[in-house]
Amino acid sequence: MKKTMLVLLALSMLMLPGTAVGQGSLSNFADGNHWASRDIKAVSELGLMNGTGTTPDGQHLFSPQSQISRAQLAAVLTNTFGLDYGTIYFVKEPLASDYYPDVDDKAWYAPYVVMCAINQVFPAGDVNFYPDRPATRIEVAQAIDRSFTAKSISVPMILMMPMLHDTGNLAQEEMNAVVFVNNTGIMRGNDGYFRPGDNLTRAEMAAVIMRCVELMAANETHGDQELQVPVGSIFYLDLASNPTNSHTWTVTGGIDGIIKNTGSAYRPDDAGTVPVAGGGGRQFWRFQALREGSADLQLAYARPWESVQPQRFEVKILVTPTISPALSLSTIAVRNEGQYITVDSYLPVLHGLAEEGIQVRINTGWVTDLEEIESLLTADLDDYIRYNQENDFPIRPYLLFSRYQTGTLNQNLLSLYVDYYTFTGGAHGSTDRRPYNFDLQTGQPLKLADIFLPGYDFPGIINQEISARIATEPDNYFPGEMGFQGIRDDQGFYVKDGQLVVYFA
Structure with missing residues (x-):
């Protein structure tokens, strides 16, 4: 798989449930004599991870060498990060089955799956959640990265690309998660290998969670x-x-x-x-x-x-307050499920802008874009259904799924992107990442050129940086006309943590 190029350039800008389910007092496990014993005891006493049962004589078990399941991972992350509804508003209380048909709404883990779904902890793509399936290292890395993002927890770290031999086929978002957990010390590889497809044991998960706690804790x-x-x-x-x-x-x-x-x-x-x-x-x-x-x-x-x-x-x-009276973003959930098409979309809502007309125009724009994409998606739906029925082909429901990621929000700049994923019955769907960059003083959308001083040769500098990066790993990128041709006038970008992120999809 060829990599999606991501370039970071430092710029000087000119313009859930409150009750944990962990058995806090049951930290003396019969199987607790383990290399991770101090972490196992800590996560239990903090109420972040449960035991797994008892021995015939009533002693509690942690099962440190058992693989952690995706259902257990959802519970652990909800407890650790305090995942909740945040600023998202729902017309009706969401159920786990609204998001994943293979999750029983009465299952012990269902509330945690809901919180992870609302906070976009697990990447979209699979229709099912697979609660009993062991969680892989890359799934855990992504879920942790997304949990920090969901709770707006900023972690200081040195931005370095780890030298790993087995991450070349990872998607860009997966690689971003590897960079985050590696640079923060949450998860690291051994001997130059991250082992993204390996499963995590419960003992390893306990150690990973305590590293997260250390990063989040005041001291x-x-x-x-x-x-x-x-x-x-x-x-x-x-x-x-x-x-x-x-x-x-x-x-x-x-x-x-x-x-x-x-x-x-x-x-x-x-x-x-x-x-x-x-x-x-x-x-x-x-x-x-x-x-x-x-x-x-x-x-x-x-x-x-x-x-x-x-x-x-x-x-x-x-x-x-959950929503500050100052400038802020909340989320509105748009979910419509029909017989042949499902819309599952989270859209941002801007609050607190002094100029209400600008705020309304920006908020309306996201809704308009979603409606236009849905209209294009459904334009040939009737023909698709009729053709498949006439030829006795299975009808796979269409899907429009969107999530957004905030980059920067201050009095001068709003920068974010929305990923629109569409599925139209084929082998796989497609993702359209749309950047939204606004000058909040004027309400005008910004192009890449607008954030640099006039006359500054930003295209040359960015092109040189990207070309140099490609030259270090040429086999990972498309050559010739299919490869990098230089940044465009309508180049996709956003600004995050004072850095310009230029992307090519």
Whole structure:
């Protein structure tokens, strides 16, 4: 498979459920003597992963060497990231079967599949969810990458392309996920191999989840600062601790009514199963923001029997509305299921722009584009149905599926793209990625040339960068007329985290 080219250029711009299902108190598993024991104990006590059953004599099992299923993955990610409805509005409560016909709405994992579907955690494409199928490493990488995006969690990292021998056939989005989990340390390969098709064990999943928690957690560097958390969201805190010398952290104030402590766990730095005196480690807490307001979260670190002044940690938690009164994006879900065509679309809705006329025009544009694509899709639907019926061919329902990804939203610029996937009964469908870049002061759409100073040779610089990248791996790209011919006047692009992303599909 040839790669879709993705180029990143740094620019100086001129213009769910709140209750976890993990068995927090059942962390002493009969099969817990494992290389991942400290992570297994931590994810259980934090309420992020369940045990799998009990032995005949009543001891709890974690099954660390069992492969994690896609259903279990959905539950773990929902618990870890606090996946919920966010700013999406539904006419009726969505069911798992609305998204995947092979998911029973009464299954234990159905609510978690719904939350993952709403937050676009699993890539679109398959009609079925396959809940019992083991999750592969690339599926886990993509789901984690998408979970960070869904919750708008920004993670500082050095943008580097990992040197891996077995990722050449990955799609661009899959490769983007590999880059993210590799550069953040969440998941890495061994000996130059990522092994994207390998399955993950439950022990490996526990270790991966704790790395995610470490990335998301506030720590000593956030002392005496203010953290903003949306209502309903999950957030973490982790602090250095050493219970082997009898020191303990105690939450002394600031959680009544505004935030709630939903779990805590100590994880030793040493990978052994038994903490060594003086070894130390980290204490983790999982909190949920319950309602708007301000909470002064206070903790004390001391030996309970000593009268000396304890070490203290304090951070102000400001719980904000789900939709900020400032400039923001929410999502509207458009879902219509007919006998021969299904529309499943998430569209952005811009809020808070001072010039209401510009805001209405931008929001109307996405709806108009969706309607035009649906109209084109259905133009030959009657002929398709009649032809297949006359020839006794199976009729495969048409599908229009769209999701969007936000790049930048500030007072001057809105930059995002929408992927429109259409299926018209053939062997596979097609995806049309449409960029939307607006000057929010004027409401005018922006071309690539509009974000550079007049006279700046941006085409030459970008073309040179792309050509140099292709030259390093020529076998991965189409040659000649089918290959790279230079950027166009209508070149697709968006801006994310201060970087220009130019893409070719």
